[in-house]
Amino acid sequence: MSRPENIDATVLPRIEPSEGSLTQRVHHVLKHAILSLDFPPGANLRKAPLCERLGVSRAPVADAIARLASEGLVDVVPQSGTRVSYFSMDEIREGVFLREALELATVAKVARDLTDDQRKQLSRNMRLQELLIEDDDIPGFYQADEDFHGLLMEFTGFRRLADVAQTVSLQVSRARILLLPTPGRIVETLAEHQTIFEAISNRDEHAAQNAMRAHLGQLMPRIEQLEQQKP
Amino acid sequence: MSRPENIDATVLPRIEPSEGSLTQRVHHVLKHAILSLDFPPGANLRKAPLCERLGVSRAPVADAIARLASEGLVDVVPQSGTRVSYFSMDEIREGVFLREALELATVAKVARDLTDDQRKQLSRNMRLQELLIEDDDIPGFYQADEDFHGLLMEFTGFRRLADVAQTVSLQVSRARILLLPTPGRIVETLAEHQTIFEAISNRDEHAAQNAMRAHLGQLMPRIEQLEQQKP
DNA sequence: ACTTGTCAACTAACATGTTAGAATGCTAAT
DNA sequence: ATTAGCATTCTAACATGTTAGTTGACAAGT
Numbered sequence: 001m002s003r004p005e006n007i008d009a010t011v012l013p014r015i016e017p018s019e020g021s022l023t024q025r026v027h028h029v030l031k032h033a034i035l036s037l038d039f040p041p042g043a044n045l046r047k048a049p050l051c052e053r054l055g056v057s058r059a060p061v062a063d064a065i066a067r068l069a070s071e072g073l074v075d076v077v078p079q080s081g082t083r084v085s086y087f088s089m090d091e092i093r094e095g096v097f098l099r100e101a102l103e104l105a106t107v108a109k110v111a112r113d114l115t116d117d118q119r120k121q122l123s124r125n126m127r128l129q130e131l132l133i134e135d136d137d138i139p140g141f142y143q144a145d146e147d148f149h150g151l152l153m154e155f156t157g158f159r160r161l162a163d164v165a166q167t168v169s170l171q172v173s174r175a176r177i178l179l180l181p182t183p184g185r186i187v188e189t190l191a192e193h194q195t196i197f198e199a200i201s202n203r204d205e206h207a208a209q210n211a212m213r214a215h216l217g218q219l220m221p222r223i224e225q226l227e228q229q230k231p
Numbered sequence: 232m233s234r235p236e237n238i239d240a241t242v243l244p245r246i247e248p249s250e251g252s253l254t255q256r257v258h259h260v261l262k263h264a265i266l267s268l269d270f271p272p273g274a275n276l277r278k279a280p281l282c283e284r285l286g287v288s289r290a291p292v293a294d295a296i297a298r299l300a301s302e303g304l305v306d307v308v309p310q311s312g313t314r315v316s317y318f319s320m321d322e323i324r325e326g327v328f329l330r331e332a333l334e335l336a337t338v339a340k341v342a343r344d345l346t347d348d349q350r351k352q353l354s355r356n357m358r359l360q361e362l363l364i365e366d367d368d369i370p371g372f373y374q375a376d377e378d379f380h381g382l383l384m385e386f387t388g389f390r391r392l393a394d395v396a397q398t399v400s401l402q403v404s405r406a407r408i409l410l411l412p413t414p415g416r417i418v419e420t421l422a423e424h425q426t427i428f429e430a431i432s433n434r435d436e437h438a439a440q441n442a443m444r445a446h447l448g449q450l451m452p453r454i455e456q457l458e459q460q461k462p
Numbered sequence: 463a464c465t466t467g468t469c470a471a472c473t474a475a476c477a478t479g480t481t482a483g484a485a486t487g488c489t490a491a492t
Numbered sequence: 493a494t495t496a497g498c499a500t501t502c503t504a505a506c507a508t509g510t511t512a513g514t515t516g517a518c519a520a521g522t
Contacts, residue, residue, distance in 0.1 A: 021309065021505070023297075047474080057507045062474080063297055066254075070298060072391070078252065079474050079513040094389040097336065105332030158325040160303070160399075168395055252475070278504080288477045293504080310483040310504055465522075470515105477510070485502075492495080 022056050027064035029054070034073050034084055035170065037177050041086040045074065071167060087171040089227060093220070098168040100216050102161065103149070104209050110155045111200045111208040118155045119201055125151060126197050129190055138181055141189075148193055175223055188218070253287050258295035260285070265304050265315055266401065268408050272317040276305065302398060318402040320458060324451070329399040331447050333392065334380070335440050341386045342431045342439040349386045350432055356382060357428050360421055369412055372420075379424055383431075406454055409461065419449070 019025075030050075033039045050061050065082055068074045072091075076082045110118070125148050132140040153162040166173075192215040199207035250256075261281075264270045281292050296313055299305045303322075307313045341349070356379050363371040384393040397404075423446040430438035 023505080046472090048472095058474095059506055059508085063294070063505095065474095066294055066297065067301060070301065076474075077514080079472095080515065081473055090388075094391060097340070097387070097389060098333070098392065098395060101332045101336030102329070105328065105335070109328070156328070157321075158328060160325060161329065164329060164395075164399055168391075254475080277502090289504095290476055290478085294475095296504095307504075308484080311485070312503055463522105465520105467520080468518090470517090472516100473512100473514075475511085475513095478508085480507070481505085483503085483505100485500105487498105487500085489498080490496085492493105 022060040023063040023067075026050075026054060026056065026060050027067050030064055030068060031071075031073065034068070035173055035177075037174060039084045041084050041174075044081050044083045046081070071170060073170060087174055089224075091171045092175050092223060095169040095172040096216070096220050099165060099172065100213070102165045102168070103152075103212055103216060106152050106156055106161065107196065107200065107208045107212045108205045110152050111203050111205045114155070114200060114203060118151075121151060122148075122197055122200065126194065129193060133186060133190055138186070141186060145189065145193075172219075172223075175226075176219075178226060179222055182222075185218075185222075189215075192218070253291040254294040254298075257281075257285060257287065257291050258298050261295055261299060262302075262304065265299070266404055266408075268405060270315045272315050272405075275312050275314045277312070302401060304401060318405055320455075322402045323406050323454060326400040326403040327447070327451055330396060330403065331444070333396045333399070334383075334443055334447060337383050337387055337392065338427065338431065338439045338443045339436045341383050342434050342436045345386070345431060345434060349382075352382060353379075353428055353431065357425065360424060364417060364421055369417070372417060376420065376424075403450075403454075406457075407450075409457060410453055413453075416449075416453075420446075423449070 030039075030045075039045070045065065047058050047061050047065075051058055054061070065074060065076065069076045069082075073085055074082050075085045125144060129141060129144045129148070132144055149165075150162055153165060192211065195211040196208060196215060199211050261270075261276075270276070276296065278289050278292050278296075282289055285292070296305060296307065300307045300313075304316055305313050306316045356375060360372060360375045360379070363375055380396075381393055384396060423442065426442040427439060427446060430442050
């Protein structure tokens with residue numbers, strides 16, 4: 001066992017491909033590392049190693065860290081250091097609350113204004129989900145799951161919505177990594193998605209909201225159950 | 232008439248008091264100037280004058296501008312310039328949508344978990360609102376209005392909620408500046424607040440949500456009506 | 463053993479120099 | 493008169509030097 005505060009491992013995607021500003025790329029790389037728990041909570045980020053590893057100067061790294069701080073993924077102590085933030089049960093609860101608020105409003109609006117083309121896209125996604133479960137492709141299903149929710153938000157016509165939803169539930173995303181994939185849960189998830197899809201297809205706002213509430217309501221208990229072992 | 236793109240006026244709060252980091256202070260000052268429309272949409276922010284005016288170097292100004300960009304208040308064109316963002320009707324609609332989603336979830340939770348002390352605080356705020364209307368103190372009422380909504384969010388126990396709500400509806404805040412204070416509207420607002428307050432006091436989630444929906448629903452038509460004259 | 467004071471090392475925050483790309487105005491050619 | 497090329501002059505983005513504050517270790521005193 002080492003100190004409670006460990007240094008960051010230098011296992012980052014190494015190269016920086018050539019697209020977007022340096023700040024954006026650095027931010028993306030660090031964000032991914034934190035969300036995937038490659039950088040564990042409490043690890044302190046030191047600028048110098050990051051600069052050396054990524055082959056950039058301190059300015060873009062500092063900018064990227066500032067953005068991470070505003071997203072709540074790191075805690076920066078002035079004149080001292082920057083640490084990957086812990087995520088408390090309170091923060092997760094807040095993330096779930098915010099996420100649910102947005103998803104419920106989303107699903108209501110989509111059920112109200114659904115176009116034929118949108119219905120077709122959702123239908124295609126649903127069939128993809130079934131297919132991936134038949135093939136036992138867990139990561140694939142996980143992706144299709146996110147796409148499903150992403151499609152709904154896209155259909156509202158509000159551009160920032162998906163970003164906001166993702167930002168407010170970043171801590172939840174981190175916690176979800178720790179959830180082991182429960183076999184039965186996948187099938188349940190599909191069934192819940194189908195219920196949501198059907199309610200939307202019927203343009204039944206109320207039913208769609210209830211279905212979404214039931215769907216999202218499954219998450220919190222599983223995280224709380226996990227809390228018995230982790231900080 | 233000058234060019235469609237005007238330079239920023241150097242009428243900023245001049246001095247920088249001594250609290251918080253420079254970046255934070257600069258960010259706060261600029262944000263206020265943008266939200267109050269002292270910096271009109273389309274005006275381009277030039278770093279040099281700002282640095283000179285505020286007596287700081289370019290680094291904190293750059294950081295502050297980066298934060299404003301992530302909030303959507305400015306559009307930064309790489310290697311070219313930074314302009315105060317326009318706010319389109321679409322963005323305002325999105326802000327209202329997001330705001331409503333959060334307020335509805337908030338009011339439901341508060342109605343569910345209200346404590347005696349919280350009820351007392353809300354009651355005090357309601358009486359303050361009545362008082363301020365009697366005294367014809369419009370700015371005072373505006374502040375009490377914001378406090379009312381702020382209290383509700385505070386009572387959820389979620390710390391970031393108020394920040395998120397404010398951030399997602401920044402464009403709405405800017406648009407609201409343009410709304411002339413309609414005399415009758417103030418009294419209506421008070422009545423709507425009272426309806427919300429009563430529903431919460433009765434711990435009636437559903438009624439509280441409906442009352443809040445009705446309250447927030449008043450805003451959008453007034454902004455759309457304003458659109459007939461402005462870009 | 464435990465506290466307390468000092469100091470050295472490290473950090474983010476800030477200042478400033480450098481670079482590359484975009485916009486604008488000018489000139490020249492059609 | 494209109495447009496195409498060119499150069500000047502902006503800008504943000506990036507690199508790097510400087511400063512001041514925090515931390516942690518060690519030593520001295522209790």
